[in-house]
Amino acid sequence: MCGQRQTGAETSMIDLSARAPQAPSRTRFLLYENPIAGVARRTLTDDVLSVLQRRGCSVTRLSPGADLALLDWDRLANEQDAILSAGGDGTLRHVAARVPQDVLPIGIIPRGTGNVLAEEIGLTRSPARIADALMHGPAVTATGARANGQPFYLMAGIGFDGEAVRRLDTDFKQKWGKPAYTRPVLTSLAMPEPRLRVSLDGGRQADAGWVLVANARRYGGSFKLSNHAGLHQPGLIVYLLPRGGLIRRLTHLTALGLGALERMPGVEVWPAMEIEIRSDFPSAVQIDGDAFGTLPLKVKWGEPKLALIVPETYAARIGAGVMPALQRT
Template identity: 25%
Template structure:
């Protein structure tokens, strides 16, 4: 009998506000157990998924599967990027931006069947002040929303919408200096998103032309706009037409520096991180293998 591939499933039990008590049973029903030997580990503290990913590399697993949202994917991916070990994704988050872009089904059984195929693609990753991101990093309004959402007791889209409305009431645009591949810009912006893939999640596309394999980051600058146009801006997000808005400017780059007036939150794949006034951002071309 041929040797089975050892797969570690790293399960975030609280991501997306979904209970995962039956997940292990479902894996044993759907995963091809003639080809794969699954192990399950549950995260129970911040950065635990990263630690488990690092251990999986040392222990010689053939793949690690992140069962959670973009934050869990970020931790596991950061642990194994630069190795030959592929990352599998079972999307269980609030937004699932990376999984949606890669065409990974939100249905657990369908996503597990993708693992059975074990087909991989090499993708780009981004880095901001030493922190990896695979989907989008941002500052300004969306970072403030992520910061608020982290304290919200309602998860999922409803909680995220509540955070948007709370932050929107008194949010003010800021002035930023950007240096993109050596060229300097001065911009007043409502928010700046640095996109490796096109969407935040829930099919809200901030950078419709972004690609996770082209070696380029899309710097999406959302300029100050009248509040009465908010429904139109949201319409652009959900119709993949943000780049057609007169209030959105997208500049491609590989090496990016952003200078702001004061330190504050930055969202890294949806997770808020406190960072300083100067942000150094770069692309790492095809630095991670993903099963899709």
């Protein structure tokens, strides 16, 4: 029978099976959740777990605040099939940074504010469909990048959006969700634009007033930032937005909301593997929607690599098969 256990450091395993038409059924899950993530979807975790349990799955629920780095992952890899990250994009980044690579695939229960990753892979908010993906969805390789040594998987923003995230009242965000961004966005719009000095792959040099670094197509949830980036694509796509005052920045924001930023006059779009950004004063940075201090910043694409459980429709769209079985030595 299925059930939940409350513990500070519990169990987990994985079998990603050799290339096959369908990933094997997973029935044993280790759950890590961010209890304060999201506003309207705080019941989504329990709803998904109820579906999994009705289907005969067991779920080991970690105690809130459990230190993932201290868990016995060798043991867990023989006792569980996957680890679940219940929260937003920041929660997934936290989990991925602390779970050793090539041990367990990671699935998500999207209950954050933006849920960019869920939008990216086409994961709906239906508990039944989330459970389907967690049990049967292929595990594909998602390649991340490092910002000053710290991993991220989706995007980084330097300048305007970094400042807005830095000024965000997280308690207000937890209570009200996206409306909490209104005040910090307006405040950031009124601030002087920085002069950002950007170096791409040690060669191309450019100046900008706002820089976006994309490792995924989506930004801020459902907004489409890039036609060229993707978790399955090599390298990063860098957007260099020129300085130009309030009206130009509002125009850029409108274009971003319409998915037309790449077509805006003066916006440069470049592929890159390594990026360095500096400024005359400490401009703010965000990665995957979380505040990340200030410049200078060094970004390098290529690792860490994440075994990410995705819906079959996403795997089919990117032409990905099931990952080869992880080898235990």
